[in-house]
Amino acid sequence: LKKRQDTSTPAVPYQQVEYLVNIAVAGQKLNLDFDTGSADLWVFSDSLPASSKKGHNIYTPSSSPSYKVLSGHKWSIAYADGSGASGTVGTDTVTIGGTSVTNQAVELADRISSSFVTDGLDGLLGLSFSSINTVKPTQQKTWFDNAKASLSSPLFAAYLPFNANGAYDFGYLDSAHYSGTPVYAPVDDTNGFWEVASTSYKVGGTTHSLPGNTGILDTGTTLALMVDSAVSAYYAQVSGAVNSRSLGGWVFPCKGTTLPDLSVRLGPTNYATIPGKLLNFQPADASGTQCYGGLQSVGGGTMNVYGDVFFNAFYGIFDANGPRFGFAPL
Numbered sequence: 001l002k003k004r005q006d007t008s009t010p011a012v013p014y015q016q017v018e019y020l021v022n023i024a025v026a027g028q029k030l031n032l033d034f035d036t037g038s039a040d041l042w043v044f045s046d047s048l049p050a051s052s053k054k055g056h057n058i059y060t061p062s063s064s065p066s067y068k069v070l071s072g073h074k075w076s077i078a079y080a081d082g083s084g085a086s087g088t089v090g091t092d093t094v095t096i097g098g099t100s101v102t103n104q105a106v107e108l109a110d111r112i113s114s115s116f117v118t119d120g121l122d123g124l125l126g127l128s129f130s131s132i133n134t135v136k137p138t139q140q141k142t143w144f145d146n147a148k149a150s151l152s153s154p155l156f157a158a159y160l161p162f163n164a165n166g167a168y169d170f171g172y173l174d175s176a177h178y179s180g181t182p183v184y185a186p187v188d189d190t191n192g193f194w195e196v197a198s199t200s201y202k203v204g205g206t207t208h209s210l211p212g213n214t215g216i217l218d219t220g221t222t223l224a225l226m227v228d229s230a231v232s233a234y235y236a237q238v239s240g241a242v243n244s245r246s247l248g249g250w251v252f253p254c255k256g257t258t259l260p261d262l263s264v265r266l267g268p269t270n271y272a273t274i275p276g277k278l279l280n281f282q283p284a285d286a287s288g289t290q291c292y293g294g295l296q297s298v299g300g301g302t303m304n305v306y307g308d309v310f311f312n313a314f315y316g317i318f319d320a321n322g323p324r325f326g327f328a329p330l
């Protein structure tokens with residue numbers, strides 16, 4: 001697993017990381033972003049403009065003997081951050097670690113939004129449920145869906161520590177990647193996500209209820225995105241915090257701020273506590289006066305999105321048996 005580190009040395013410890021995993025699509029090594037919040041495996045293709053291809057590894061089906069066109073098939077995906085991609089579809093052998101999946105749908109992007117060009121990735125590998133794969137007319141399966149029968153156990157786990165190299169463990173749990181005993185929450189896969197009940201949270205010693213709320217465990221989202229009531233309650237504990245339209249979210253003074261911990265309930269029983277120090281994302285401006293929070297608003301609805309800042313504190317276990325989500329402190 002490769003982690004791309006932001007090169008600038010921040011005044012305040014923060015992270016601007018990319019969790020990239022090197023995988024071989026028919027022997028061609030690509031850095032794909034493993035994304036438990038989506039179900040499409042897509043790669044930069046040769047038909048992208050040269051400017052978009054610069055600095056990226058491009059998958060070339062013509063040089064893969066095992067590649068087959070999935071004729072007449074298309075895909076198109078849009079993410080809530082406004083980014084997106086679309087293109088055509090083929091199948092090939094995709095190998096991660098020691099496990100190869102033959103006839104894996106590989107979606108070739110002939111259009112991608114600008115945010116993907118600047119990110120150091122060569123594509124995405126979706127690890128949510130195949131029910132939200134966007135390929136038409138025949139929906140395709142994720143790599144994990146295709147691989148799970150050949151894994152010793154139908155599960156994978158995400159180990160994404162802050163400022164250190166991480167790993168994805170497929171088919172087993174690596175005891176070196178977590179402490180204590182994992183606890184589990186039942187997953188509702190109705191929406192195609194690894195989604196659990198998340199009906200309360202704790203900040204500053206107070207417990208707040210979020211009736212009917214859920215949480216999506218999503219390695220493809222960098223931050224923790226929660227409903228407005230929770231985000232307001234959190235930053236009410238941070239002096240000088242403001243929700244800045246110009247800076248695009250909640251910011252607070254970098255100097256002299258000690259962020260409170262945030263405990264979120266996952267499933268019927270257990271809370272996961274994200275230490276405050278992991279909730280300082282990065283300086284919000286060049287001067288480094290204001291810092292951008294790792295907790296931001298999800299907009300409307302009752303769905304919270306627990307992204308990489310969650311996985312900086314917890315080993316995340318995605319178990320198809322159930323399905324269920326397990327977590328243990330790093």
Ligand SMILES: CCNC(=O)c1c(-c2ccccc2)csc1NC(=O)CNCCc1c[nH]c2ccccc12
Pocket residue numbers: 033035036037038079080081083115116119193216218220221225298299305
């Ligand atoms: C902000 C991106 N996240 C989302 O839109 C999202 C939401 C979501 C829904 C409503 C409001 C906010 C977020 C639910 S599941 C979910 N997760 C995903 O969609 C996961 N895939 C994100 C892929 C992605 C989008 N832009 C990137 C830039 C670099 C690397 C990966 C990405």
